[in-house]
Amino acid sequence: MKLGFIGTGNMAGAIMGGVIKSNVFKPEEIIGADLFAPGREKVKELYGINVTDSNKEVIEKSEVVIFSVKPQFYADVIQEVKDLVRPEQLIITIAPGKTLAWLAEQFGKDVKIVRTMPNTPAMVGEGMTAATPNEHVTKEELDYACKILSAFGKVEVVTEHMMDAVVAVSGSSPAYVFMFIEAMADAAVAEGMPRAQAYKFAAQAVLGSAKMVLETGKHPGELKDMVCSPAGTTIEAVGVLEEHGFRSAVIDAMKACVDVAKGM
Numbered sequence: 001m002k003l004g005f006i007g008t009g010n011m012a013g014a015i016m017g018g019v020i021k022s023n024v025f026k027p028e029e030i031i032g033a034d035l036f037a038p039g040r041e042k043v044k045e046l047y048g049i050n051v052t053d054s055n056k057e058v059i060e061k062s063e064v065v066i067f068s069v070k071p072q073f074y075a076d077v078i079q080e081v082k083d084l085v086r087p088e089q090l091i092i093t094i095a096p097g098k099t100l101a102w103l104a105e106q107f108g109k110d111v112k113i114v115r116t117m118p119n120t121p122a123m124v125g126e127g128m129t130a131a132t133p134n135e136h137v138t139k140e141e142l143d144y145a146c147k148i149l150s151a152f153g154k155v156e157v158v159t160e161h162m163m164d165a166v167v168a169v170s171g172s173s174p175a176y177v178f179m180f181i182e183a184m185a186d187a188a189v190a191e192g193m194p195r196a197q198a199y200k201f202a203a204q205a206v207l208g209s210a211k212m213v214l215e216t217g218k219h220p221g222e223l224k225d226m227v228c229s230p231a232g233t234t235i236e237a238v239g240v241l242e243e244h245g246f247r248s249a250v251i252d253a254m255k256a257c258v259d260v261a262k263g264m
C-alpha cells in the first residue's frame, strides 16, 4: 500500500478524492483506518479504497501515512502506533498547532515528518497546502511529499512559523468564503433570483475574481477599482461594506483563528 490515512473524515476524504482523480494513486493503493464504521464505509463506497478499523494496520502497510484525526486525538494516536513507525516511512500531519517539536517529543524517536496544512478545496483539485519538513526528511522525500500534495492543488514549502497564518488564510478560509457566497446568494434570492441560480452566480463571481488575482498579478485594490464606476453601483456597495466593518471583521476573525491554532 502506498498511501495510508489514520482518520477518514472530511479532510482525508478530500485528499483521497484529489489523489485518485489526478491518478497519482489508484484506489487499491490507498488504505484508511477510522474508529467510526460508517465513516470508513463512506470513503470505501465513495473512493473504492481499502479500509480497516486498525490504525496499526495502516502504519504496517503504508509507505506514506497521513494523520488525519482531530488535533486533540493526535497524542493518543501517536502513542498507539509510534513503535510500529519505520525509519524510512514518511508521516504527513495536517493538524493546526501540532508543531514539529511537539510531534518529535510524542514519537520519541527519529521519524520523517512533513507538517502540512491543506484545505477542503483539495476535493476538486484546487487545494492550497503549506508544507514544512523536519530535519530527517531528505530533499527527495520532500519532493515526493509535494508531489502527493500537488495532486490535489497548489503546494508551497514554508518555514514553520508561518503555519498559524496558513491555517487562517487557507486552511479555515474556505468556510468564510462559503459564508460570503451564501450571503450574496441570500441577497440575490431576496431580489427574486432562484436559489440554485443565485449560488451559481455568486460562486462563479468568486472563482473569476480569485483567478484574476492569481493570473493578472495586479493588486486586489486595483482590480476592485476596475469594477467601481464613478457614481456607479459598486462604489455604493463598497461604502456599505466598509461601514459595516467588512475588512476589520475578516482581520479580527483571522486573528481569532490564529489564536486558537497557537493554543492547539
Ligand SMILES: NC(=O)C1=CN([C@@H]2O[C@H](COP(=O)(O)OP(=O)(O)OC[C@H]3O[C@@H](n4cnc5c(N)ncnc54)[C@H](O)[C@@H]3O)[C@@H](O)[C@H]2O)C=CC1
Residues within 6 Å of the ligand: 006, 007, 008, 009, 010, 011, 012, 033, 034, 035, 036, 039, 055, 067, 068, 069, 070, 071, 073, 076, 077, 094, 095, 096, 117, 118, 119, 120, 171, 172
Ligand atoms: N476540515 C478541514 O477543512 C481541514 C481539517 N484539517 C485538519 O484535518 C484533521 C481532520 O479534520 P477533519 O477531517 O475535518 O475531521 P473529521 O472529524 O471529519 O475526521 C476525523 C476522523 O478521525 C476519526 N477518528 C477519531 N479518533 C480516531 C482514532 N483514534 N483512530 C482513528 N480514527 C479516529 C473520526 O471518526 C473521524 O472520522 C484535523 O486535524 C483538522 O484540524 C486541516 C485542514 C482543513
Ligand SMILES: O=C(O)[C@@H]1CCC=N1
Residues within 6 Å of the ligand: 096, 167, 171, 172
Ligand atoms: O477548523 C479547524 O480546526 C480545521 C483546521 C483548518 C480547517 N479546519
